[in-house]
Amino acid sequence: MPTRIVLTVILLCVAAGGRAVAHHSFAAEFDATKAIRVTGTLVKVEWTNPHTYFYVDAKDDKGDVVRWACESGAPGALSRRGFKRSLLKLGDTLIVDGYRAKNGANLMDARRVTLPDGQVMVGASAGDGGPQ
Amino acid sequence: MRTFVVVSVALALTAALVAQERPMQLDDTKVPKGRPAPRMANGKPDLSGYWKGTTQTRPGGNIGKDLPGWKLPLTPAGEAALKHNLTATVDPEAVCIIGGTPRHNASGLPFEVLQGNNKITFMYWYSYFRLIPFTPGLKHSDDPDPSFFGEEIGRWEGDTLVIDSIGFKEEKVWIDENANPHSDALHVVERWTRPDYNHIHVETLIEDAKFYTKPFTYARTWALGEPDEQIQEYSCSENNVDAAHLGFGPGPIRKDGTRGYDNPAPLPPPVQKK
Numbered sequence: 115m116p117t118r119i120v121l122t123v124i125l126l127c128v129a130a131g132g133r134a135v136a137h138h139s140f141a142a143e144f145d146a147t148k149a150i151r152v153t154g155t156l157v158k159v160e161w162t163n164p165h166t167y168f169y170v171d172a173k174d175d176k177g178d179v180v181r182w183a184c185e186s187g188a189p190g191a192l193s194r195r196g197f198k199r200s201l202l203k204l205g206d207t208l209i210v211d212g213y214r215a216k217n218g219a220n221l222m223d224a225r226r227v228t229l230p231d232g233q234v235m236v237g238a239s240a241g242d243g244g245p246q
Numbered sequence: 247m248r249t250f251v252v253v254s255v256a257l258a259l260t261a262a263l264v265a266q267e268r269p270m271q272l273d274d275t276k277v278p279k280g281r282p283a284p285r286m287a288n289g290k291p292d293l294s295g296y297w298k299g300t301t302q303t304r305p306g307g308n309i310g311k312d313l314p315g316w317k318l319p320l321t322p323a324g325e326a327a328l329k330h331n332l333t334a335t336v337d338p339e340a341v342c343i344i345g346g347t348p349r350h351n352a353s354g355l356p357f358e359v360l361q362g363n364n365k366i367t368f369m370y371w372y373s374y375f376r377l378i379p380f381t382p383g384l385k386h387s388d389d390p391d392p393s394f395f396g397e398e399i400g401r402w403e404g405d406t407l408v409i410d411s412i413g414f415k416e417e418k419v420w421i422d423e424n425a426n427p428h429s430d431a432l433h434v435v436e437r438w439t440r441p442d443y444n445h446i447h448v449e450t451l452i453e454d455a456k457f458y459t460k461p462f463t464y465a466r467t468w469a470l471g472e473p474d475e476q477i478q479e480y481s482c483s484e485n486n487v488d489a490a491h492l493g494f495g496p497g498p499i500r501k502d503g504t505r506g507y508d509n510p511a512p513l514p515p516p517v518q519k520k
Contacts, residue, residue: 137340138336138339139423142336142494142495143491143497149512163479163480163481163482163484164484164486165488185488190480211513211514215491216493216497219491221491234517243504243506244510245507245510245513
């Protein structure tokens with residue numbers, strides 16, 4: 115079985131099993147037709163309610179550095195699934211997969227976060243009606 | 247061999263993650279049934295517990311769940327109010343306004359109940375609660391102050407706790423997660439029971455002659471969480487970055503009656519470990 119498929123299935127299982135605290139509908143803020151990957155340097159973390167945010171500086175197509183706000187579930191929900199504040203270290207390179215804000219801002223719903231050591235964290239607020 | 251190693255590591259990681267997080271919803275087919283509900287010293291059922299929705303409640307978040315085609319009987323004024331909610335308002339809960347009754351009963355989030363001899367409290371994520379007295383002989387006020395949960399009065403009918411509520415707000419309220427409306431004429435009658443130890447159930451009558459042509463009902467069952475689970479601190483306005491980015495309404499509603507996209511684009515493929 116292709117590794118990619120197995121990993122995808124496993125991620126889906128984790129996302130479906132865990133429910134973060136949905137503060138609002140995914141679809142009110144994010145566009146599920148615009149899946150994106152942002153790879154960049156972690157520059158700021160806000161481990162807050164109603165959502166956690168972390169900020170990543172990444173180069174755009176022109177080579178300019180753009181700051182992305184990455185929205186995840188509430189701290190309690192992330193913590194219970196093993197996504198701890200201590201895993202996010204300023205200066206680390208993160209790979210963030212998710213969906214862009216509908217209003218075109220550099221804001222994304224961070225549904226999958228790959229840490230420098232390869233650990234994959236589920237950042238989604240799964241109770242928000244977003245893609246599973 | 248490489249695939250086997252990666253899969254093994256991934257499975258171990260998954261097991262660890264699942265073990266650490268408990269789901270916010272339960273599969274009711276796996277919840278034990280038949281154990282009698284606990285009772286208070288006065289003989290009434292004790293509704294206390296940390297209650298989770300079940301995956302059998304579909305469509306979640308939709309107050310029309312029990313109606314054919316989930317079609318709510320809106321009046322012309324109700325249709326106009328729905329259009330207003332969809333095109334001119336953001337989700338009140340997303341800007342830290344109380345969801346109120348009956349929206350909290352349609353929510354995907356767990357809630358906690360603590361019952362006393364003369365009052366019962368329902369506690370919700372987002373740090374909201376409602377406290378309902380059920381002292382015998384209570385009556386509604388002639389002109390209650392409008393509120394999100396309304397003026398709530400409880401009474402026991404046998405083993406059923408009846409909560410009768412009037413006096414609701416009309417502005418900045420959605421009756422469910424799909425932006426359906428209610429007016430200040432809303433009257434809600436909830437009939438709460440604990441059919442067994444592991445379940446709590448509500449039968450709800452919703453009347454609102456301004457926005458709905460006839461009364462309709464909403465029923466739902468929740469399952470008991472683990473003994474050490476409870477509502478946690480949740481400060482909604484601590485860092486509400488979302489508020490500036492939210493569109494009006496809940497966004498698309500799927501064919502199955504829930505909020506969200508029917509055909510989302512897949513995420514980029516997972517990163518392969520080196």
